[in-house]
Structures are given as structure tokens and as C-alpha cells.
Amino acid sequence: MLNLLEELEQRAAQELEGVNQVKELESWRVRYLGKKSQLTKLLRSLATLPLEQRKAVGAFANQVKAKLEDGLKQKGQVLRETQLVTTIKEKHIDITLPGRPFPVGRLHPITQTLHEICDIFVSMGFQVMEGPEVEWDYYNFEALNIPKHHPARDMMATLWVDVENESGERTMLLRTHNTSQDVRVMEKMSPPIRVVIPGKVYRYEASDATHTPVFYQIDGLAVDKGITMAELKGTLYEFARRFFGEDRKVRFRCDYFPFVEPGVEMAIECSVCGGAGCRLCGNTGWIEILGAGMTHPQVLRRVGLDPEVYTSFAFGMGIDRLPMLRYGIDDTRLFYGSDLRFLRQF
């Protein structure tokens, strides 16, 4: 009996050695460990043996069964491993083929720039506010110390809407700057005020590489007790540092706008020549990016604010120029040409 088991074990081990496929392994299992296998039969018939023999044979048979099961498990693992390796090899893909095309949409570079600028000012406590593009003469000019016949009107050639009031005058225009909204904001809100006003502005100007009749501006306004020009400088320098980078030089110089006093023009060092002077900066080394100043006391008084109590600063910056400088774009009309070959680059 024991011999028989020994022989069985040897035969099974030998056959297992030769098994190379999962199917063969299964039939091996049925043959040696299945319900109808010799070993199973033997184990079932143990009860018929005399007690002493039953103990010895039983122990040995169980030992053999364990060995065979162990062998089966190991072989199974080896076979699955081999098969996996084969499958992995067979199922390889050419990862250099392009992916399934998803249409890719992009924001217009002006929108991207506006978002970036607004984020910077919002982080300094400014709130984004928008206002009408078609405006009354009052908000665009009169309230900003630019009465009719003021020479500053020549600096902002105006597109007028073809609507006349009862006295036959044209009083509706396309705003020439977002500063018109400064007045509306001060009429509606009470200090402390910190707002930025992005949006389209319009000029009666022929288009060329540096001019378009419609373009974007962002205006800023801060009103409170104790607002100073030092804070205007701090705010704008911080903006310039974040937008143009740590190392870009910035300049504050005296300039004139009827609605501020003192008035300021801010320029950044020319990105092309690094300040040495080139065609882009008109040989000055500087590129003007915005006008600013302390809000004129008459403007404050007009909206019911006492300039002895409240001070205010305001600034206005053209947007289109910024992506032009950043990306080296040489024609501002490209922004409004809707050409995908241009827009896809941003």
C-alpha cells in the first residue's frame, strides 16, 4: 500500500514536471487530485483498513496529497506568470501614435490678460466692477473736468452715437476710457472704495499696427481717508512686479490728465532693448503703460465727497499692449481679426 502511494507520488511529480499549459495542469489535477483519482479513492477506502494500518497509511496518504497540492499551486503560479508575461508582450501598443483628438478651446489672449490683471488687484482688496460702454457725455467728460471745448477732448477722439436730445445736441457717446465708470462707482458706493473696471473703450481713430478703434482698458480707483500718492505708487509697483516680473524697472513721472492732480504716467523698462533705446520704445528705453494720479478735488466734490476728508487715487491702463509686449506681437489688429492661426498660439 505504501509502495503504491510512493509510486503514485513519483509518477505525479514526474508528470507535473512536463506540464506546460494551464489546460494540462487542470487535467493533471483531475487525474491525481480529482474526485475519481486513485488518491481520493484510496483516502475514501481508508475506513476499511485495520486501525493500525489505517493510521500509517492515512498519515502517509495525506502527506502525499499535501505535496501534490503544493506542487499544483506552485506550478499554477509559474504557469500564470509565464502566461501573463506572454500576454503583456503580445498586447503592446505603439505609444507614439497620437491620442484620440479632443477639441481644445482657448481663451482669447486679451481675456487671459484681463483675468490675470484682475486677480492681482483682487488680491490687493480691489473689486471688479463693470459699467456701460455707451455713456453720457457727463460721465465720460464733464464729470472728469473735461467740459466742451477742453483741449483734452482732442487727446481722446470720440465716437458719438447718432442720437440727439431735445435741444439737438449729441450727448451719447462710446466711452473713450473706463474712467467714466469711476464717477458712477463713487455716486453709488461710499468709501472705503477699491475697484478695478475692465472693459472695452472706443476711439475715433484709423486702425494701424498700434491703433484699433475698439480696445481694452482697466481702470482702478481707491477712495478713503488718508489715501496717498505713495500708496498709488506702492499699488502700481506691486502690480508691475507681479505682472512683469521682479527685475523689470518701473518709472513714475509727472503727467497731465484733467481728472487727477498730481498726475502720473507709469512706464516700464523696454523689454526689447532693456532700456538702451530701440524702435519699439521710440529710443527712450521706456514703455508707457498707464496714466494715474490723485483724483481731482473737483471730481470728488461733484460726487458729494469732501476732498478735505477723503483722498483718492485712480489709474487707467491699456490692456492690448501688455500681451503685445509679452509675446512680441507687432500688430494690435491681430487681436480682433479672429484668425485661428493667431489665436491658437495662446
Next chain:
Amino acid sequence: MKVSLKWLKEYVDVSLPLADLAERLTMAGTEVKGWQVIGGDWENIVVGQIVAINPHPNADRLTLPTIDLGTEKQTVVCGAPNLRLSDKVAFAYVGAQLIDGHTGEVIRLKPAKIRGVVSTGMVCSEKELGISDSHEGIMVLPAEAPVGILLVDYMGDIIFDLDITPNRPDCLSVIGMAREVAALTGQGLHLHEVGYEEAPLPIDHQISVDIVDPDLCPRYCASLITGVKVAASPRWMQQRLLACGMRPINNIVDITNCVMLEYGQPLHAFDYHRIRGKKIIVRRADEGETLVTLDGVKRVLSQDMLVIADPEQAVAIAGVMGGADSEVTQQTTAILLEAANFNPAGIYHTGNTLNLPSEARLRFERGISPELTLPALKRATQLLIQLAGGEAAKGLVDAYPGKLEPEPILLSTGRVKSLLGVEFSPEQIIAVLASLGFDCQPAGSASEVWVTAPYWRSDINLAEDLVEEVARIIGYDKIPATMLSEPVPRQNPQPIIRLKQEARHSLTGYGFQEVITYSLTSLELLNKLLPEPRPLEPAPLRVANPMTADQEYLRPNLRANLLAALSANRRHEEGSIRLFELGRVYLPRPKDLPHEPEVLCGVLTGPRFEESWHGGDESLDFFDAKGVVEGLLSRLGVEASFEPGEDESLHPSKQAAIAIDDNRLGDIGELHPKVLDAFEISGNVYLFEIDLTALLPFTIGHKLFQPIPRFPAIVRDIALVVDSGVAHRRVQDIIGSFSLVSQVTIFDVYSGGQLPPGKKSLAYRITFQSPSHTLTDEEVNKVQQQILSKLSGELGASLRA
């Protein structure tokens, strides 16, 4: 404005290097845009004197002048017709850089043999020196030019190109700029004494002035000079005028222009004998009154224009242009010289209406001081006597109805600090203001001072104006940069800004490229949206002064511009195009500003997927557009319905109106074939246009969380047969109305085949779920049966066999 450095130096010492001076001026408010060096290339060119002129042995038209150059004499060959013995000339040695008189090219002078005579130098014309285009003869220098010195030392100059801000008419003059330079560099200002001898006969015996409209003419001054000789002005004066961009005319006119450039006060010279009645009347023009101006144009005037007139007729448009009739001519022997002050707005209006820009107008419009008339008039009178001969009548006419006393302004150190954020001492402040010619008098306290602006500073009215003076002279770079302090104001963001951002990000996520088009468009483009021509209703807002015809109207929609953009891109772009714009449209409102809603418009066309090795060549269709809109609305948490539409630009049977309740928010559909033709687009195009401003209220609201279902769902598929005309939406609404139904999805639409004609099959997957218990098959069967009988009853639907 152009200013000559040489001229400037007559009034102020300039010690700073050029670049530093330019930097200081720019920082302080007068931008130096650049400068031109006159004579920078004049190496080896000196002042010489013609001491002999001999004929050329081989040519009649050439001569051999001998030029004394101080240390030596040179004889050269010359072809100029205007050589005169003892004239001073510019002599170029071999090696000098000149401009070729014939070709205009820059050349270097070489020795030459001309008709057998060697010439090692040249007598130069103005063109050869780059001064002007004159090449008819050599340039003759003034007799006082010192022989032997470099021409650049005698005639060289630097011409600054300055950008003068509109508030500083005083800086539109050499003296004004000299004052700025003096204050900025701490140098002294040298003003010349002006004086001349007068004839015994008083001026008021010879001319009288009557200002009828003093509101338009605060001051009118005049001098009278008789016995003048009209001729060309001296070279130095012509050169100054040319350098400053003005054309020399004759000595009289050139003097008025020269003094205007020097003092900033425009002057006008009348031929005294042409003034009838010896009386000047300053009055408003009669309606329709005409005057032939200096340029020979007959001008029709109106009542809001001011004229200078004699008792019979107008002789000049005040401050804008003189009349031809009283113009100074070669025959003129007596000059009535006018220095007046006119109302800036009046000049602006008149000049603008007549479209006459001029240097005089520029200065009047910006509000020069009436106090400027007399100094300038005296200076011009002096020059007239010097350069045109004659004698001045005794005294001057001075009618000054608009005299205003200067008002002192109280300035405190506190005000300076509160505006600038940095403290300056009273001494610093007073020193700055005094350097600019301001009068400072002590006030009640040590921190305050009474300041009176000098007459030429007509821009100074408030303490804030003085603060700017202090800041710009001390330097804006001395102002510290500090961050805004607390408290940060409360924020009340406009919800539309958030909605626009969300919409933009959604659309780019769906593969749409954002474009921005002009808000101005043309009727022609807008009309392309109409399959049948008709007037646009309501008419879009028109710009009264459009720059071009294609920018004449404010757009009432985005689609016209967007389709034009699509059409333009199609010329070079294959494959699919998805564009969107988010911007305003302008809808007229009676007696008010237009309504400016924010609108989102998208267009899509071409294959659904780019051509690729993955295959798939279906075209985009209506349901791609609808999917985008549904996706966007779903992100915004809005449920809208798609109702049959009536948008005339869209395909009549492939379009829908997007609505919430009864509010129509937009349209979606395939473009009408005629519209596509008009925009020259081939292939189907799908469009949606949504009014975000109208949508906004539906996106705001309180959302409540729905618990995740705790009990399992049972899913059943049913296929229905209905009449072809039954809309899916009606079936879905009926199925969805049962409370145990949590979701209805249509997964197949089929017609033809074994189905009878006029019928279609719709297949739905229905999800049943209860929030309170696990459903049994029996429960679901019961509800499903109810659904089927309701569908059968209301829509005639039957289960597909």
C-alpha cells in the same frame, strides 16, 4: 513742440549733459521725445570768406573762387551762380561728409579734377549740409561769421522734440521751457531788457480799439510801426523758424512767429493802411458773414465766432487766421501789430468748425495768460524796428476788460503730506515754488504759506496744483511706494462677472476658441443674417461719425461678426471649427442709454472629430450644439426647455428657442442655407446665442443637497411605437411624472424597416427607485403597466412587439 537748445541757452544756463537734461524734463512732466543734432556730421567744414573769384580756363559756367580759411587759403572749382566777393561761406575740406546735391546720398568729399583743374574742397549749398533742400546756389553766411571756426561751432544746434501737456501753454515757448530748466537744474534765468525808441505821435491818435464782446476777448493790445521795409528775414531767424517746423515768409511775419515761439504769445501783423476808419472792432461775426483768409479760402462765419473788424468788415478771424485783404505784402509800409488774448473755448470752437489748425490756435486754446500780451508785443515791436526799419508810435493800445487779480492759495505742509504720503518742510516747499516764480508769503502758522502763482501759470488754481509742483520738481522718484493699508473695503461682486467666467471656461472646455470682434459693424453684414431682405427692426444704434463704413453700427447681436470670422477662417482652415464670443450687444432704448446685455454666441461646423487614425468621420450636427448648451446650463444648475423656434436666420425645421418658463433666453439651430450663402460658407453650420444677462437670475438661488439613494434601483428597458410626429419630450415627461421613476434615458430612435409608415420606435431605459425601501418586481411591474396605459391613452403609444 520743437525747441532749439541754442535759443534756450540765451535764456538759461545749461550745464547738464543732454541726456540728463532730457531725463529731468521728462520726469517733471515735459516729455522729451527725442532730439535732432544739426551739424553733428559737419566734420572738416569751416567758415570761410571768398577773397578772389577767377574764371575757369576750360568752362564758362564754372569759376575758381579762392577762400580764406584763416590759417590758409584754398582755391577750388565751383559751379554756383551766386558767388560774391567777400561773402562768408561754408567750406568743406576733403574728407568731409556731405549730401550729394543731385542724388541726395551721403558722400565723403574726395579730390576731383573738373575740366582739367584739380579741386580739393568745396563751397557748400544748404542741401549739401543737410539744412534744407536748397541747391540753387551756395549758402551765404552772415557777415559777422568768424572766419576759420568750425561751422558746427557757429551754426550747429540741438533741436528738442517736446511733448507739452495741454495744461501748460506757458511751456509752448522758449522762455517757458527756460523757466522749467532753471527750476529743475537750479540755474539762473536771464530775461532780456526790451526797449526801443518811440516817435512823438501817440498811437491812440492813429488807431482805436473797441472790444464789443469782452467775454471772448479779455485783452487786446497793439503797437504801430510806420516806415517799415518788407523783405526777407535774416538767416538766423529763418533758421530758427525752420528748425521749429515753421516756414519763413518775410521779415514781418517771421518776427511775429519768432516771438510767438519765444514768448508763447501769438501775434498778428496787419497792413495798417488796409484798416479802414483806423478803428479795430473786436466783435462776434454776423451770421453768414464772409471773409477771405490768408490761404485764399472764402470762409462763411457764424455768430459764435469772434472776428477782428474795421468799421466796414472783418479783417481777421480772431486768434485763428488773418484776412487776405489786410495781409502784409511787399508794398506794406506800416504795421499794426496785434497781441491779444481770446477765450480758449471760443477759439477751439471756431478753429474746429472751420477745420483750421494753427500754432496760434494751439496756444489760445490751452489758455495762455492775458498778462503775456504786453511783453511779447514789446519784444516784437523792438525786433520790427531792428530788422524792418521804421519807427514805433508813442505808447501801445491796451484794452483790458477781462483783468483778473491773482488769488493767493493757502498751502499747508499737511496737505502736501496727505496727498503725497511723504513730508516736506516748509522751507523745501517754499524753495521749490520760488524757483518756479511763485510768490510765497507767510500765513498764520509756520506750517502754512500763502502762494501766488506767476501770471504765466494759468494752470494753477488749487492747493493740489501746488502739491504737484512740489512733487515734480523734487522728483516723483522721491515719493516712497507703500502698500494700501487696512481696512480692506467690503466686496459686493457683480454676479454677472462670475457667470461670464463660468461660461467662458465651459466653452473652452468643450473645445471652442474664444474670439473678440469689434462691437461696431455694418448694416451690410447685419443684413446677411436675413434670408429675405427687410429693414432691421429695431434699427441698430448708429455712430454719428464712423471712421469707416464697416464700423458704423453698434452690433445688436454677436452672430454676424462670428459668422464673418468663421467664413474668414474657413479660407485657410480645414476640419472642424468651433468659435465663441462672449460680449455685449447694444439694444436701443428710447431717451436712455442702450440696454447692453452680455451675450454668449457659439458656432460649430465640420467633422465631429479631427481626422485621425482612430477613424470616425461623422459631421457635427444640431445635437452637438445642443449638447454644448445643455452641458453649460447643467453646470450653471439651470434647467431650460427647447421649444420650437422662429429665428429667421436659422433653418426653419432645425432650430429651437431656449427658454425658462416663459422667458426666452436664446436660440439654437442650423444656419439657414440662404444665410450661409450670404456669408459664403459651405457645409452646415450650427449656432447658439444666449442672453447671459437674462439667464443670470435663474443661476442664482439656493441649492439643496439630495441624499445619495440608500436602496437599490431596478432598471427596465421598453421600446414604444408612436406616430412619427410625437416628440420624445412628451413621452419623457409622461414617464418622468411617475414618482418611483428616478431617471428616463432614451437610447434608440428608429423608423422604417418592419415599422408601418408614419410610425417610429423610441426605446427608453427607465430607472425605478424609492427613497424609503427596496422595490419589488411586483411594484415595478405595476407602475410600468400604469406608464404604458398612460402613454397609450395620451399618445397612442404601444409596446413594440
